[in-house]
Amino acid sequence: MLDGLKDWIDRFRAGGDDEGRSPQRSRRAAQRQPTSVPRPSSALREFFESIRDQMGLNIVDFSGACQANVTFITGLGHRLYAESFPHAVETIFGSDPSPVSMRSPEKIGNFLQYSLNFEPQSVDAILLWDSLEWLEPDAQRAVVGRIFEVLRPNGVLFAVFHSENAATDVPVHYFKLLDPETLSVADTGTDRPHRLFTNRSIEKLFERCQSVKFFLSRDNLREVIVRR
Amino acid sequence: MSMWSSRQRGRDEEPAPPYTPPAVEPMRERPAVATPAPSPNTVYASNGPAMVGKAVVVKGEIHSREDLYIDGEIQGTVELMESKLTIGPNGRIQASVRAREVVVFGNVQGNVEALEKMEIRKDARLVGDIRTARIVIEDGAYFKGNIDILKPEPKPAPKPATPAPAASAPSSPDGGQSAASSKPVSAGEQANARVAEPVRGGKS
Numbered sequence: 048m049l050d051g052l053k054d055w056i057d058r059f060r061a062g063g064d065d066e067g068r069s070p071q072r073s074r075r076a077a078q079r080q081p082t083s084v085p086r087p088s089s090a091l092r093e094f095f096e097s098i099r100d101q102m103g104l105n106i107v108d109f110s111g112a113c114q115a116n117v118t119f120i121t122g123l124g125h126r127l128y129a130e131s132f133p134h135a136v137e138t139i140f141g142s143d144p145s146p147v148s149m150r151s152p153e154k155i156g157n158f159l160q161y162s163l164n165f166e167p168q169s170v171d172a173i174l175l176w177d178s179l180e181w182l183e184p185d186a187q188r189a190v191v192g193r194i195f196e197v198l199r200p201n202g203v204l205f206a207v208f209h210s211e212n213a214a215t216d217v218p219v220h221y222f223k224l225l226d227p228e229t230l231s232v233a234d235t236g237t238d239r240p241h242r243l244f245t246n247r248s249i250e251k252l253f254e255r256c257q258s259v260k261f262f263l264s265r266d267n268l269r270e271v272i273v274r275r
Numbered sequence: 276m277s278m279w280s281s282r283q284r285g286r287d288e289e290p291a292p293p294y295t296p297p298a299v300e301p302m303r304e305r306p307a308v309a310t311p312a313p314s315p316n317t318v319y320a321s322n323g324p325a326m327v328g329k330a331v332v333v334k335g336e337i338h339s340r341e342d343l344y345i346d347g348e349i350q351g352t353v354e355l356m357e358s359k360l361t362i363g364p365n366g367r368i369q370a371s372v373r374a375r376e377v378v379v380f381g382n383v384q385g386n387v388e389a390l391e392k393m394e395i396r397k398d399a400r401l402v403g404d405i406r407t408a409r410i411v412i413e414d415g416a417y418f419k420g421n422i423d424i425l426k427p428e429p430k431p432a433p434k435p436a437t438p439a440p441a442a443s444a445p446s447s448p449d450g451g452q453s454a455a456s457s458k459p460v461s462a463g464e465q466a467n468a469r470v471a472e473p474v475r476g477g478k479s
Contacts, residue, residue, distance in 0.1 A: 112416055124426075128420065128422075129422065
């Protein structure tokens with residue numbers, strides 16, 4: 048049983064706050080009221096600088112349908128594809144996914160078909176957030192492989208990872224865009240991700256890409272910009 | 276919904292009369308007659324939009340020139356170019372939708388084009404592509420698909436009226452009327468023409 052994954056799914060079902068969560072599943076998240084804090088983000092600045100002065104790009108946001116992100120990205124003149132990664136996980140692997148089911152090649156294939164069904168090299172930029180931390184290694188590799196296929200050359204990806212020296216349980220975040228340099232980070236509790244990445248493991252995961260750039264911060268969050 | 280519940284109440288209170296088929300009037304356009312101003316004492320059965328109740332299933336096309344509330348199941352296409360479509364919490368739409376304004380509380384699977392505004396309310400679920408001028412997505416809504424924002428085209432500067440030379444002017448069969456004015460235009464086409472003006476680009 049992947050407790051962290053279940054809570055991650057529930058968090059997105061509840062739209063980023065604790066409303067609607069079952070008491071059992073939200074036991075850890077309920078320890079803390081969700082608080083939204085603006086957070087300067089150098090990686091985000093780099094992300095938007097790389098798509099600045101362009102219009103009509105195809106941008107994929109894996110935070111699901113979030114008004115702030117939709118308004119912000121479409122306001123820049125881009126086309127947004129909204130997808131909720133936790134919802135896709137729940138749809139394909141079930142609401143209580145077992146490691147066995149998350150390792151099933153057939154289900155992983157279905158998951159890619161469901162959540163990353165784009166033409167090759169048709170996506171200009173991806174906001175992946177912290178999605179990879181909640182997947183099994185096989186699924187992680189498959190997702191990154193598909194991302195490499197659908198992202199155009201020189202396309203850019205923004206991801207967030209908790210630093211490797213974080214505690215076993217890490218804060219569960221809900222990200223929204225405020226401006227090209229600032230994120231709103233709602234901290235909705237703590238959960239146990241499937242895996243905490245080191246810089247080396249992130250580089251290895253994206254080894255087929257041109258570059259992986261790390262942005263360290265004081266809050267144990269590592270922001271990463273990957274260029275295809 | 277109230278429409279159905281009032282009927283239900285009637286059935287419970289009195290014995291059912293023998294069934295007589297109601298006189299069915301063919302669908303026709305509303306006559307353009309001036310309606311008298313309602314007096315303060317006038318009571319209407321319903322002032323709201325047309326409604327598809329939650330026990331109704333429609334397979335096919337729906338075209339409407341008035342606002343429509345759908346709480347039932349629709350499979351096909353829904354087109355309300357001049358009006359507002361509301362999909363209620365029980366609504367299940369498997370259709371392509373085109374309307375002036377769309378508000379979703381229920382479940383939609385299909386592409387939606389809302390010319391002016393699109394709202395996806397809490398607990399709504401929409402899987403499909405959206406083309407709209409403005410969009411509101413409440414927290415707790417589920418959406419999967421593309422969002423294309425339609426931007427108004429800058430209006431061209433009005434050209435000074437210059438009389439066209441008689442020799443080069445195309446002759447029209449009705450003798451003098453322009454081609455545009457000679458062709459009968461349906462209300463739907465008028466609506467399309469009106470709404471198409473501020474929209475840049477066609478379908479992707």
